[in-house]
Amino acid sequence: MTSIAVLGAGTMGEAILAGLLRSGTPASDVVVTTRREERSAELLARHGVRTVSTEEAAGADVVVLGVKPVDMAGLVEELAHAVTPQSLLVSIAAGLPTRFYEERLHRPVPVVRVMPNTPISVGEAMNVLTAGQYAGEQHLATVEELLAPVGRSVRVKETLFDAATALAGSGPAYHFLYAEAMVDAGVLLGLPRAMARELVAQTAYGAAAMLRDSGRSAAELRDQVTSPGGTTIAALRQLEAHGLRAAVFDALEAARDRSREMGAG
Ligand SMILES: NC(=O)C1=CN([C@@H]2O[C@H](COP(=O)(O)OP(=O)(O)OC[C@H]3O[C@@H](n4cnc5c(N)ncnc54)[C@H](O)[C@@H]3O)[C@@H](O)[C@H]2O)C=CC1
Numbered sequence: 001m002t003s004i005a006v007l008g009a010g011t012m013g014e015a016i017l018a019g020l021l022r023s024g025t026p027a028s029d030v031v032v033t034t035r036r037e038e039r040s041a042e043l044l045a046r047h048g049v050r051t052v053s054t055e056e057a058a059g060a061d062v063v064v065l066g067v068k069p070v071d072m073a074g075l076v077e078e079l080a081h082a083v084t085p086q087s088l089l090v091s092i093a094a095g096l097p098t099r100f101y102e103e104r105l106h107r108p109v110p111v112v113r114v115m116p117n118t119p120i121s122v123g124e125a126m127n128v129l130t131a132g133q134y135a136g137e138q139h140l141a142t143v144e145e146l147l148a149p150v151g152r153s154v155r156v157k158e159t160l161f162d163a164a165t166a167l168a169g170s171g172p173a174y175h176f177l178y179a180e181a182m183v184d185a186g187v188l189l190g191l192p193r194a195m196a197r198e199l200v201a202q203t204a205y206g207a208a209a210m211l212r213d214s215g216r217s218a219a220e221l222r223d224q225v226t227s228p229g230g231t232t233i234a235a236l237r238q239l240e241a242h243g244l245r246a247a248v249f250d251a252l253e254a255a256r257d258r259s260r261e262m263g264a265g
């Protein structure tokens with residue numbers, strides 16, 4: 001039995017714990033910490049998990065840190081004397097490198113840094129993982145196993161973690177912005193909003209499934225849709241003329257740079 005504590009069970013923390021419970025982890029193996037009593041009551045009612053003190057949570061085998069980056073230094077300070085090298089610390093905070101934790105803990109505690117994304121709430125997360133200097137293969141494997149019920153995981157070197165955050169961690173927001181624009185465009189073209197939403201959502205879902213599972217590149221899949229002299233090429237011409245590709249390059253670079261800034265303190 002592996003005991004798991006989720007410290008800061010907000011949107012992402014709750015999604016992780018819900019995934020663990022769905023996959024058969026008994027609620028008695030999971031504890032949480034929260035800032036508000038109402039939140040504790042909510043998590044108990046919804047998932048049957050107990051709220052404990054930060055100190056008690058620090059004694060779990062796997063300690064998941066789910067607070068916002070701005071709250072992390074305070075939380076790690078509270079934990080510093082309580083966690084031991086037998087624990088595994090898993091942080092999902094954007095920007096903060098593994099050395100952020102290592103420098104603040106008084107012992108060589110293994111740290112695995114994870115960047116999930118919001119599709120974790122429907123079991124379709126893209127999780128990016130990297131190991132700190134005291135964490136090894138076994139720790140990464142433990143976290144991969146833990147996250148298996150909530151999506152897919154890939155390992156990256158920490159030097160590429162901010163770039164991976166820009167693509168996957170923030171990624172859903174770009175897709176939602178694009179979808180929102182498409183729905184509005186449908187309304188502009190005279191479609192009822194609910195119908196436009198359904199057309200956009202199912203089209204995005206189908207396209208994502210092809211991109212993930214067909215083994216073909218995005219460019220090949222786009223070419224398949226694009227008939228000579230047809231409707232698609234007329235639209236693509238406009239997207240390129242409005243600088244879609246350049247905007248995406250700049251946007252992801254900005255996200256990568258912001259992640260680096262957050263990590264630099
Ligand atoms: N929202 C997103 O798309 C993603 C967020 N993340 C990261 O996940 C982390 C959490 O983000 P969200 O779940 O969106 O935020 P959230 O605000 O929903 O959850 C954070 C929770 O931590 C609680 N909290 C703060 N300090 C605490 C403390 N000392 N002890 C116990 N609880 C405490 C807050 O009350 C809140 O419920 C952040 O570090 C963020 O960078 C990572 C990937 C994607």
Ligand SMILES: O=C(O)[C@@H]1CCC=N1
Binds near residue numbers: 094165169170
């Ligand atoms: O915007 C953020 O900072 C967080 C991290 C990735 C997604 N949301």
